[in-house]
Amino acid sequence: MGSIKVAVTGVGNCCSALIQGVHYYREHWDSLGLVHETVGGFKAKDIEFVAAFDIEPSKIGRDLSESIFSPLNTAPKIRELPKLDVKVTEGVDGESGRNIETARSNVVNKLVESDAEILLNLISGSAHKSSRLYAEAALEADCSFLNATPAIIACDTTLVKLFEDRGLPLVGDDLLDQIGATALHMGILEFLNSRGVRIDESYQLDVGGGAESRSTFEKTRDLKRKIKTEAVSKSVSYSFPLVSGSTDYVDFMNNQRDSFFWFKGRYFSGASFTMDVKLSTIDAPNAGSILIDAIRGLKLARKRGLKGVIHPISSYGFKNAPKKCTVSKAYNEFKRFIE
Numbered sequence: 001m002g003s004i005k006v007a008v009t010g011v012g013n014c015c016s017a018l019i020q021g022v023h024y025y026r027e028h029w030d031s032l033g034l035v036h037e038t039v040g041g042f043k044a045k046d047i048e049f050v051a052a053f054d055i056e057p058s059k060i061g062r063d064l065s066e067s068i069f070s071p072l073n074t075a076p077k078i079r080e081l082p083k084l085d086v087k088v089t090e091g092v093d094g095e096s097g098r099n100i101e102t103a104r105s106n107v108v109n110k111l112v113e114s115d116a117e118i119l120l121n122l123i124s125g126s127a128h129k130s131s132r133l134y135a136e137a138a139l140e141a142d143c144s145f146l147n148a149t150p151a152i153i154a155c156d157t158t159l160v161k162l163f164e165d166r167g168l169p170l171v172g173d174d175l176l177d178q179i180g181a182t183a184l185h186m187g188i189l190e191f192l193n194s195r196g197v198r199i200d201e202s203y204q205l206d207v208g209g210g211a212e213s214r215s216t217f218e219k220t221r222d223l224k225r226k227i228k229t230e231a232v233s234k235s236v237s238y239s240f241p242l243v244s245g246s247t248d249y250v251d252f253m254n255n256q257r258d259s260f261f262w263f264k265g266r267y268f269s270g271a272s273f274t275m276d277v278k279l280s281t282i283d284a285p286n287a288g289s290i291l292i293d294a295i296r297g298l299k300l301a302r303k304r305g306l307k308g309v310i311h312p313i314s315s316y317g318f319k320n321a322p323k324k325c326t327v328s329k330a331y332n333e334f335k336r337f338i339e
């Protein structure tokens with residue numbers, strides 16, 4: 001089948017878990033922890049990282065296999081990696097506004113030179129201007145775009161039109177983790193609804209550590225709460241008091257995340273129930289399986305000559321997809337798409 005050539009922006013925790021995971025599946029015959037063993041004939045091990053960009057000086061200039069283990073990243077180290085022969089290059093810092101044009105054209109050149117097919121955007125969730133600049137660089141370099149961050153890219157109709165005009169596919173926005181709080185919240189509500197329960201109220205709140213939790217807590221809390229609550233509200237056809245959002249930052253938790261869920265409702269003949277759930281996860285590996293599906297799905301879309309937002313991938317793998325639906329419907333549509 002050949003490989004899928006991926007360039008990545010943001011050599012942080014998510015990137016570390018993803019690259020280690022791809023190597024894990026190169027060495028293990030089983031598909032433990034993957035939602036789909038193959039997508040369009042591609043396996044996880046077929047993903048090849050050909051370029052990487054960051055703006056953190058201590059991560060730039062080093063081989064990607066070392067840079068992902070920077071002390072600034074707190075995602076667990078699950079294995080040693082061979083040298084990947086990919087040097088992390090300086091990216092575009094749209095938020096600082098410094099050297100934008102030069103940096104952007106360097107990114108485009110690097111994408112072309114490395115023969116990247118997909119640009120995977122994993123930069124900090126608050127770096128909205130930079131995310132947009134990377135989407136524009138992908139367009140110029142003829143790359144498909146995967147936006148895992150909460151920046152509005154696949155939901156921006158002007159940008160989407162540019163991708164359509166260039167004949168390129170894109171997916172996003174804001175990755176939906178494999179067993180993250182949003183996916184589980186949606187799943188439990190859908191289950192209760194399918195069992196005839198009347199849900200009266202529900203909330204889900206998170207506590208986490210690491211740079212991204214801090215950035216969410218300080219800069220994007222309201223946006224995150226809006227995205228999550230909107231996504232979760234699609235699980236049930238009627239409205240009820242509902243909140244889903246990240247709440248707090250605890251530095252010593254590093255890459256760990258605790259998610260608390262509350263449900264109150266009524267079942268047969270109005271009998272009432274309440275339910276408390278706590279989910280404890282490590283954040284970075286929670287993105288891996290869905291990222292690997294979305295990357296392979298994008299490759300498939302490109303092979304089929306599809307352009308613009310690929311809805312079956314976006315609705316399945318992203319919290320803020322342009323078309324939102326229940327987790328089960330999104331899963332079935334993704335399955336149909338890859339078959």
Ligand SMILES: NC(=O)c1ccc[n+]([C@@H]2O[C@H](COP(=O)([O-])OP(=O)(O)OC[C@H]3O[C@@H](n4cnc5c(N)ncnc54)[C@H](O)[C@@H]3O)[C@@H](O)[C@H]2O)c1
Binds near residue numbers: 055127284
């Ligand atoms: N499970 C998950 O981890 C998960 C789930 C959903 C969404 N996301 C999103 O994925 C993104 C990455 O998450 P993370 O936990 O790896 O974050 P992180 O803070 O660990 O890493 C972000 C990296 O991006 C770099 N960066 C910042 N601005 C940049 C720019 N302009 N150009 C290049 N690099 C830049 C930082 O230096 C850092 O290395 C975030 O936007 C997050 O919201 C992650």
